[in-house]
Amino acid sequence: MDHHSSWYHFLPWYSQLMAFFQDNFAETVVFRSGLFPKERIFETMHHVFAALLVLIILVAMSLIARVRLKNLEKALIPSPHITLVNLIEVLMTVVISLMRDIIGHDYKRYVPLIGTSALFILCSNLLGLVPGFVPPTDNLNTTIGCGLVVFAYFNFHGLRVHGLGHILHLANPLGAWWGWFLSPLLFPVELVGLLVRPLSLGIRLAGNMIGDHKVLFAFAGILPFLLPLPFYLLGLLVCIIQTVVFCLLTCVYISLHTQEESH
Numbered sequence: 001m002d003h004h005s006s007w008y009h010f011l012p013w014y015s016q017l018m019a020f021f022q023d024n025f026a027e028t029v030v031f032r033s034g035l036f037p038k039e040r041i042f043e044t045m046h047h048v049f050a051a052l053l054v055l056i057i058l059v060a061m062s063l064i065a066r067v068r069l070k071n072l073e074k075a076l077i078p079s080p081h082i083t084l085v086n087l088i089e090v091l092m093t094v095v096i097s098l099m100r101d102i103i104g105h106d107y108k109r110y111v112p113l114i115g116t117s118a119l120f121i122l123c124s125n126l127l128g129l130v131p132g133f134v135p136p137t138d139n140l141n142t143t144i145g146c147g148l149v150v151f152a153y154f155n156f157h158g159l160r161v162h163g164l165g166h167i168l169h170l171a172n173p174l175g176a177w178w179g180w181f182l183s184p185l186l187f188p189v190e191l192v193g194l195l196v197r198p199l200s201l202g203i204r205l206a207g208n209m210i211g212d213h214k215v216l217f218a219f220a221g222i223l224p225f226l227l228p229l230p231f232y233l234l235g236l237l238v239c240i241i242q243t244v245v246f247c248l249l250t251c252v253y254i255s256l257h258t259q260e261e262s263h
Contacts, residue, residue, distance in 0.1 A: 046136075046139070047141055047142050053127070054123045054124050055120075058119055058120065061088065095247055096115075098244070098247060098248055098251055099111065099114060103251055103254055110157075110251075117247060117250065120146075121246055121247075122239065122240065122243040124136045124137040124142070125240075125242060126236075128209060128235075129216070129236065135209060137205055138206060138210045142206075143205040144201075144206075145202075146205070146246070147198030147202040148202075150250050151197055151198040153254075154254045155257065162257075166257065171187045171190075204245070205242055205245075208238060209238075209239075212234075212235050216231045216235050
């Protein structure tokens with residue numbers, strides 16, 4: 001979708017904010033006729049506004065779910081209809097099941113981050129299926145930001161569980177005494193493998209969402225009524241799968257860096 005057709009352009013202060021970032025942070029220069037004019041690299045701020053919109057939606061959903069769950073007797077018996085509480089419950093059941101199977105008995109400690117990531121990424125992905133909106137997850141700034149949060153999180157818990165051994169494990173991942181002789185070779189490889197994890201999380205998510213929405217809106221532009229329907233279903237499936245994959249890899253990284261037997 002062309003960013004000029006986005007609903008965000010109807011915001012009264014959108015153009016002023018975009019101009020502010022352009023004037024203060026656009027440092028790229030282009031050689032042209034002996035001059036170095038500033039190139040317009042801040043053509044859109046969609047991912048920022050989209051992320052704020054997703055945050056507002058999640059806060060509203062959380063407040064609604066909190067009110068509905070105050071009556072424990074009704075909360076124990078699920079509604080026969082499709083409700084917001086039921087949808088959140090199904091999503092969190094899948095996420096918690098993954099965490100229990102991968103992380104183990106201590107999985108409850110990590111529910112806040114992984115559960116929040118699942119809700120944010122799924123809601124962000126689904127926003128891209130709404131005509132006129134651009135999802136925050138088709139921008140690397142958002143997805144790599146999510147990857148960096150996960151990176152800091154599992155390293156923090158790795159240090160919490162293993163202390164200095166979390167870092168020494170990079171030098172001797174084999175765990176044997178003779179493995180220290182291979183440390184000059186293994187440490188750079190393990191370090192690079194560790195540092196690329198947030199990039200792999202972010203690039204994988206953004207790449208899949210960009211491709212999915214490009215295909216969807218390309219066919220929607222040809223015949224906007226009937227032709228896009230199968231691609232909307234495919235897009236919905238991609239949104240769910242990419243959310244599960246992100247949470248699955250997060251669980252794997254946490255498990256690798258917090259389990260006693262891994263060190």
